[in-house]
Amino acid sequence: MNKWVVKEFMADHNHPLVEQKNIQFLRSHRVIKNADKAQLNAMRGVGMGTSQIMDYMVQQSGGYNNVGFTKKDLYNHVDADRRVHLRDGDAKGALAYLCGKSEMDPSFYYKYNVDEDNRLANLFWADSTSKLDYNCFGDVLAFDTTYRTNAYKKPLMKVLALIFESWRFVLDAMNNKKPLSVITDGDKAMREAIKRIFPDSCHRLCAWHIQHNAFTNVHVKDFTNHFSKCMFMEGTVEEFECAWNDMLEMFNLHGHKWVTNIYAKRSRWAEAYLRGHFFAGMKSTQRCESMNAYLNRFFKTRLKLFEFVKHFDRALSCIRHNEAKAEFETHHCSAVLTSKLYPLEKYIEHLEAISESCIMKRWSKLAKETVQVHHDNESQGDAPNIIRYGALSSMCSRMSYFASQSEKAFKEARCEIQRLTCQMEELCKNSVEKSEREDLKATKHHVRDPIIVKAKGNPGNLKDKFKKPRHCGKCKKVRHTVRKCPEFVNTHNAFINIEDSIKDMGDMPSLLNHNMEGGSRHETNEFSQNVSLTFFK
Structure with missing residues (x-):
């Protein structure tokens, strides 16, 4: 051979x-290995930031020298993976995700329209x-x-997971049941x-917004x-x-523009006009604000639509978990028999x-006794490989604990893991499975991404309002x-006029003193010793 x-070696x-x-x-x-990529996707799925994931992997591997890649490599992989998910369009990906949820949940409802x-x-x-x-x-x-939480600045209406201005779809989805009362801003x-x-x-305006507008538009002490x-x-x-009328007389606000306009809407904000209508104890949209x-x-700001719907599902799953916990405690915890309502x-x-x-039944424990709740799988819509990865990681954690307690157990577990790794790697090469990205490509929706719009009612960044104007440096x-x-x-034009005058006097060498040093021509007009100009070629 x-x-x-x-x-010979020449250095x-x-x-x-x-x-x-x-x-x-x-x-x-x-090199970012496939196992690291799977762990990265699983951790990003629960909202962990890339920087935090990098810190965790560094600690898990025993230091930066052993992790095998840098933080920049991790950010590059996340960005490349995001572009792959959105290569067929952000809107198509979001609609395909909702379509997949409708196949798992027979009562799932979604509709959209295009421009x-x-x-x-x-x-x-x-x-x-x-x-x-x-x-x-x-x-x-x-x-x-x-x-607003998405990259297109579309408003999000909570309660019904709503991003829609024409509300006919609400009635279609909710079997034409109309609410008794609605609370909105102005x-x-x-x-x-x-x-x-x-x-x-019955339409009611948010009391907090009205009070805020009163304080902003009427600069009179104690008016609010x-x-x-x-x-x-x-x-x-x-x-x-x-x-x-007594208030108008007290503050002399007859004819005030804002006061006149808000008085014309009194049937939608004054408690005297809204008596007899049910609002469940709410007078403002504060519950939306807390949501x-x-x-x-x-959520992070400016999420793509495909990312937004997935993060919204995760948030909704957490809310329902907390609700289930509260319902369990309601039925299975001992009540504290006490009351501070002694006069009552x-x-x-x-x-x-x-x-x-x-x-009212809606306030009782039996509010949902006649309905059959569909208990969907919380992980529905997630990639199957991520689910399998999480299940295997959980199963191996106990084994890893015992294997790390002694040198003999560690070596035996390491050899067995290496053997299984080679076996699974060969099996993975020969298997043909549909991935999540291939599922997204097989969508029947051919919709382009929305354009970025300015949502109504959402003020701009306060930093822009108080930003100092740019000043001229001169x-x-x-x-x-x-x-x-x-x-x-004006000064520049004056310089040009003087230079033209000097050029016109080129036939009078006795009046000019030429000094050519460092690539410049220094010209002094002897008729005016206080004028000294330097022109750079």
Whole structure:
């Protein structure tokens, strides 16, 4: 067999070898293995950041020297994997995901519409559990359309997992059951939609938004306090009108534009006009705001639509888990027999039971007794390989614990794992399975991605409002830069005129002193010794 033999080594034409501690940065030594990729996908599926995953893998492998890749490699892999998922389009991926959920849940409902360019315009979906919850508790709806978490700046309406402005799909999905009351902010488009789709529902404006607008638009001391008293007073309509007129007289606000406009809407915010309508104790969209804070744990800003629907499912699964825990404690925990309503106890001490006519079923433990809840698998819609990976990891954790307790057990487990690894690797090469990405490609939806829009009611970044204007570097004024500064332009034109005059005097060498040093021409006009110009070629 022919062999090459090193006869002479000349170090003059070679770079020094990399030190042992820097080998980890060589491209040839940086590889993300398939096992690491599977672990990365599983950890990202529960919301862990790439930087946190890198720290965990470093600790798991025993240091940066042993992990086998850098943090930048991990970020590059995440970005490349994300582009692969979205290669057929973000909208197609999201619709394919919802289509897969509809196959697993027979009562799952989703619909969408497109614009004239065949771009996804609006999307609505509701699973079977959401529909059953609406059937039991859908007598009051609260909407907040200012929460945006996706890359297209589309508003998210919680409660019904709604991203839709034309609400006809809501009635179709919920068997045409209309709510008794609706609470929203002051968006005009929503008011018109509610009037058209829910004509018999009582529409109430959010009390918090109205109070905030009162404080913002009327700069009169103590006005907001008196306005709130009028808004929440539980008297008759005549008493409200009397209190309102007294307030106008007190603060001399007759003819004030905002006060006049808000008074015209009093039937949608004054408690005196809303008496007799059921709102489940709510006067604002604060529950939507609290839901926003909860969803922030699962969402990052500017998520792609495909990523958003998956993260929303994870958040919804966590909410339902907490609800199931609370329901279990309600039925199986011992009640604490105590009450601080001592005056009430004195008046009802002769009663042994409260009349059923005084108790609404929606507030009782039996609110869902007549409905059959579809207990779907929480992991539905996730990639099967990730599920299998998680199951195997859980099964091996106990074995790893015992194998790490002694040197003999460690060596035996390592040999067996190496043998099984080679066997599974060969089996994986010969097996043909459909992956999640192939499933996404087989979608019947041919919809383009939506365009980025500016959502109504969502204010811009506050940093932009208070951002200092850009100043000119020469005159220090705003609305222009140095290149367009009027003073600079005038001075520059003056320089050009002087240079032209000097060139015209080229036949008078006695009047000019030429000094050519360093690639410049220094010209001094002897008629005006205080003018010295330097022109660079």
